[in-house]
Amino acid sequence: xxxxxxxxxxxxxxxxxxxxxWAHPEQTTHRYxxxxxWVDLAVLxxxxxxxxxxxxxxxxxxHMNGITRPVVIxxxxxxxNNDPMMxxxxxxxxxxxxxxxxxxxxxxxxxYANARRFATLDxxxxxxxxxxxxxxxxxxxxxxxxTTPVPxxxxxxRAQDFVDLSYKLLEGSWDDDAVLVDKQRRIYADPAKVRxxxxxxxxxxxxxxxxxxxxRQRTPVLFQAGASETGRSFGARNxxxxxxxxxxxxxxxEQVDDVRVRTVREGRGEGSVRxxxxxxxxxxxxxxxxxxxxxxxxxxxxxxxxxAYFGAMTGIDLEELDPDMAMADLTTDGxxxxxxxxxxxxVREATADFIRHGMRELILLGTPTQVAxxxxxxxxxxxxxxxxxxxxxxxxxxxxFADDVAPALRAAGLLEHRQAPTFRQALxxxxxxxxxxxxxxxxxxxxxxGTTR
Amino acid sequence: xxxxxxxxxxxxxxxxxxxxxWAHPEQTTHRYxxxxxWVDLAVLxxxxxxxxxxxxxxxxxxHMNGITRPVVIxxxxxxxNNDPMMxxxxxxxxxxxxxxxxxxxxxxxxxYANARRFATLDxxxxxxxxxxxxxxxxxxxxxxxxTTPVPxxxxxxRAQDFVDLSYKLLEGSWDDDAVLVDKQRRIYADPAKVRxxxxxxxxxxxxxxxxxxxxRQRTPVLFQAGASETGRSFGARNxxxxxxxxxxxxxxxEQVDDVRVRTVREGRGEGSVRxxxxxxxxxxxxxxxxxxxxxxxxxxxxxxxxxAYFGAMTGIDLEELDPDMAMADLTTDGxxxxxxxxxxxxVREATADFIRHGMRELILLGTPTQVAxxxxxxxxxxxxxxxxxxxxxxxxxxxxFADDVAPALRAAGLLEHRQAPTFRQALxxxxxxxxxxxxxxxxxxxxxxGTTR
Numbered sequence: 092x093x094x095x096x097x098x099x100x101x102x103x104x105x106x107x108x109x110x111x112x113w114a115h116p117e118q119t120t121h122r123y124x125x126x127x128x129w130v131d132l133a134v135l136x137x138x139x140x141x142x143x144x145x146x147x148x149x150x151x152x153x154h155m156n157g158i159t160r161p162v163v164i165x166x167x168x169x170x171x172n173n174d175p176m177m178x179x180x181x182x183x184x185x186x187x188x189x190x191x192x193x194x195x196x197x198x199x200x201x202x203y204a205n206a207r208r209f210a211t212l213d214x215x216x217x218x219x220x221x222x223x224x225x226x227x228x229x230x231x232x233x234x235x236x237x238t239t240p241v242p243x244x245x246x247x248x249r250a251q252d253f254v255d256l257s258y259k260l261l262e263g264s265w266d267d268d269a270v271l272v273d274k275q276r277r278i279y280a281d282p283a284k285v286r287x288x289x290x291x292x293x294x295x296x297x298x299x300x301x302x303x304x305x306x307r308q309r310t311p312v313l314f315q316a317g318a319s320e321t322g323r324s325f326g327a328r329n330x331x332x333x334x335x336x337x338x339x340x341x342x343x344x345e346q347v348d349d350v351r352v353r354t355v356r357e358g359r360g361e362g363s364v365r366x367x368x369x370x371x372x373x374x375x376x377x378x379x380x381x382x383x384x385x386x387x388x389x390x391x392x393x394x395x396x397x398x399a400y401f402g403a404m405t406g407i408d409l410e411e412l413d414p415d416m417a418m419a420d421l422t423t424d425g426x427x428x429x430x431x432x433x434x435x436x437x438v439r440e441a442t443a444d445f446i447r448h449g450m451r452e453l454i455l456l457g458t459p460t461q462v463a464x465x466x467x468x469x470x471x472x473x474x475x476x477x478x479x480x481x482x483x484x485x486x487x488x489x490x491x492f493a494d495d496v497a498p499a500l501r502a503a504g505l506l507e508h509r510q511a512p513t514f515r516q517a518l519x520x521x522x523x524x525x526x527x528x529x530x531x532x533x534x535x536x537x538x539x540x541g542t543t544r
Numbered sequence: 545x546x547x548x549x550x551x552x553x554x555x556x557x558x559x560x561x562x563x564x565x566w567a568h569p570e571q572t573t574h575r576y577x578x579x580x581x582w583v584d585l586a587v588l589x590x591x592x593x594x595x596x597x598x599x600x601x602x603x604x605x606x607h608m609n610g611i612t613r614p615v616v617i618x619x620x621x622x623x624x625n626n627d628p629m630m631x632x633x634x635x636x637x638x639x640x641x642x643x644x645x646x647x648x649x650x651x652x653x654x655x656y657a658n659a660r661r662f663a664t665l666d667x668x669x670x671x672x673x674x675x676x677x678x679x680x681x682x683x684x685x686x687x688x689x690x691t692t693p694v695p696x697x698x699x700x701x702r703a704q705d706f707v708d709l710s711y712k713l714l715e716g717s718w719d720d721d722a723v724l725v726d727k728q729r730r731i732y733a734d735p736a737k738v739r740x741x742x743x744x745x746x747x748x749x750x751x752x753x754x755x756x757x758x759x760r761q762r763t764p765v766l767f768q769a770g771a772s773e774t775g776r777s778f779g780a781r782n783x784x785x786x787x788x789x790x791x792x793x794x795x796x797x798e799q800v801d802d803v804r805v806r807t808v809r810e811g812r813g814e815g816s817v818r819x820x821x822x823x824x825x826x827x828x829x830x831x832x833x834x835x836x837x838x839x840x841x842x843x844x845x846x847x848x849x850x851x852a853y854f855g856a857m858t859g860i861d862l863e864e865l866d867p868d869m870a871m872a873d874l875t876t877d878g879x880x881x882x883x884x885x886x887x888x889x890x891v892r893e894a895t896a897d898f899i900r901h902g903m904r905e906l907i908l909l910g911t912p913t914q915v916a917x918x919x920x921x922x923x924x925x926x927x928x929x930x931x932x933x934x935x936x937x938x939x940x941x942x943x944x945f946a947d948d949v950a951p952a953l954r955a956a957g958l959l960e961h962r963q964a965p966t967f968r969q970a971l972x973x974x975x976x977x978x979x980x981x982x983x984x985x986x987x988x989x990x991x992x993x994g995t996t997r
Contacts, residue, residue: 124667161735171757173664180634214577237749282614296690304624
């Protein structure tokens with residue numbers, strides 16, 4: 092069986108999907124403003140066999156029908172939150188293999204500034220940077236930024252224009268061999284190998300050179316997680332890793348297959364997109380004991396905070412709906428992963444489930460060996476490439492995984508200590524450090540892939 | 545005599561004002577993409593008695609009359625350049641006192657995103673963050689960002705609106721005592737002490753909470769360096785540290801006095817703004833030997849690269865001007881520090897001087913004791929508070945300063961090992977961690993200064 096890809100799902104906030112769990116006695120996420128918290132976590136993840144840390148992010152906070160409920164502030168539901176990019180260099184300095192995938196929105200960042208930030212991170216991490224491309228639907232962010240809310244499909248049109256310009260900047264301005272750093276001849280770079288970018292898109296215009304010289308990966312590894320039709324198309328066209336949403340093997344298998352079909356339709360090779368699913372784990376001497384541990388953790392969820400959290404992400408106030416209404420009948424703009432996952436359920440069940448689980452989908456319980464076996468079966472039966480591990484408490488849940496589950500996974504050949512020159516090559520061992528020739532970014536390169544690289 | 549404030553002038557590029565000096569055999573700035581380069585530098589600066597690292601920055605590169613000359617790329621004149629903010633957390637993790645002042649433009653960043661980035665840095669550094677507030681005049685950046693160039697005075701109107709909103713976000717949304725982190729009572733923050741910001745300015749609109757909880761300093765220490773009338777007014781109104789431009793005691797004294805007069809006129813206390821000037825130093829067993837060392841360094845300047853650099857910052861092509869023309873007769877939009885400093889000279893002299901010195905203004909030569917004495921005399925005769933030390937080569941110039949000049953300064957009582965809870969308190973030992981009540985930001989606080997802090 093092939094080894095899995097393993098990421099840690101993180102956020103620069105005090106609650107990670109389980110709203111209220113910041114108060115658990117074992118929880119240290121209230122130290123999120125402390126650099127030591129992150130540095131220690133990065134070291135632990137690398138030791139535990141994780142390939143990358145994924146840092147979710149969004150500006151804003153739960154705000155519905157013109158109000159933010161007091162529970163949002165009281166339980167720190169998505170607010171306070173800090174910038175995730177600022178964490179990376181300190182963690183990169185104490186690790187060698189761990190990669191860092193950071194979220195940045197195509198709705199609220201500027202593509203030139205964003206490309207320079209990611210190029211800088213890819214330089215400083217020596218090719219261990221990833222970009223989780225998101226669009227922003229929360230109206231409150233428009234109010235914070237003084238912009239007009241962008242309708243769903245237009246958000247993706249804007250996202251495509253954003254990444255098209257990003258490709259030109261990251262791949263099309265400096266040739267791979269433009270930088271010489273030849274002190275003897277006093278030539279830093281060859282002007283003949285640096286070219287102006289010209290972009291006149293529907294949303295963005297740019298004329299000139301890219302400020303950053305090429306980093307090891309040039310473009311950071313591209314992540315995406317949209318569940319809507321438009322979101323899936325965008326992912327199949329642009330992403331290298333797609334974050335799936337499913338609570339069982341059947342749902343995941345459907346999505347893995349869907350990603351394969353769409354990727355091929357986009358003219359990219361069948362294996363050119365990796366799929367990962369969210370995963371939480373609790374181990375004990377028996378499954379019953381692990382279930383008791385789960386209950387004890389989830390007791391810390393604050394139901395009102397969880398409902399506000401759902402509202403923030405969907406614009407839907409669960410308390411105002413008929414409990415017997417089918418979730419599939421809800422009118423949304425189609426972007427909501429959180430609505431999509433409950434499309435077969437009624438409001439009553441969806442509410443109860445969301446309060447209990449937040450965004451957690453797969454929760455595996457049992458002895459370490461049982462958990463490792465379940466992970467193996469999931470990968471086998473779905474074609475999934477790996478997992479985004481979501482802790483209950485930090486650092487405890489990571490320590491538990493590193494000490495108990497990882498050895499069982501290694502024994503089963505499911506986890507390896509990857510040694511690759513770049514994050515992209517860790518994910519795609521048969522490829523090079525750059526986006527492959529089958530990726531749309533190749534079209535903006537001046538030197539065809541394979542001639543100088 | 546009171547100890548000086550000492551900063552290091554840095555940039556996330558290969559040339560630091562002397563265009564071409566990247567190729568000097570002792571120079572390691574071509575390693576600017578390597579995190580170890582920065583981590584080692586931060587450790588060296590802290591050991592050497594520096595209070596802060598100042599990182600200059602601008603998007604873009606020299607581009608005049610529609611072209612970028614090949615020498616710009618060949619000698620790396622301002623390009624390639626990487627984002628400076630990404631460097632901070634790694635350097636903060638290996639230092640305890642050193643502060644980090646990062647440049648961000650009010651012309652091209654978004655105030656909400658910018659405030660969250662700086663709040664995050666102030667958290668991660670435990671109150672060691674500073675913001676060098678700049679406006680961007682280079683037309684090439686407008687072309688890169690797809691925006692319309694903003695005329696000079698309007699840039700400052702926009703800058704004022706930008707900082708007015710920043711104050712509301714950083715100082716007016718969360719009260720100092722809003723965050724409780726009370727696990728026993730399960731209360732993270734008190735909703736009654738978090739308030740929505742409402743801003744409808746001429747350039748920016750914002751309604752809602754600020755995402756970040758208060759950091760130690762709340763607002764990072766505010767730096768500014770404008771030489772124009774509008775720039776000086778902006779600095780006197782908003783800045784806590786002003787970077788002056790002058791090549792002798794008289795020029796500096798005039799500016800120090802000007803800052804004092806303007807600060808008082810703005811209703812702020814006389815000592816509420818610190819002044820620093822750029823400084824380069826070369827030591828040897830004699831002044832003559834130090835001069836020979838200076839010549840040997842400046843031989844590495846590439847004249848064509850230096851002229852392109854001047855053109856980038858001013859829009860003025862020195863090669864096309866009558867050498868006998870007075871620099872004061874040049875029509876510029878009034879913003880250019882680089883033109884202002886040559887206002888008493890002719891084009892011929894200005895060109896020759898700029899090629900040799902770039903943006904270096906004070907260059908002190910002699911034995912370590914002679915240099916320390918000259919620094920003391922400058923401070924004494926001008927009222928200047930300190931210096932921004934600009935190296936010729938890295939790390940050599942810093943090592944030289946730390947090993948030779950710093951001990952002589954300490955012996956003269958001019959340098960102290962500052963131990964303050966925050967960067968602001970290192971600069972203003974009689975004040976607190978936050979902007980004082982006399983600063984305009986105080987007006988947007990909900991709880992008057994002094995009641996809870």
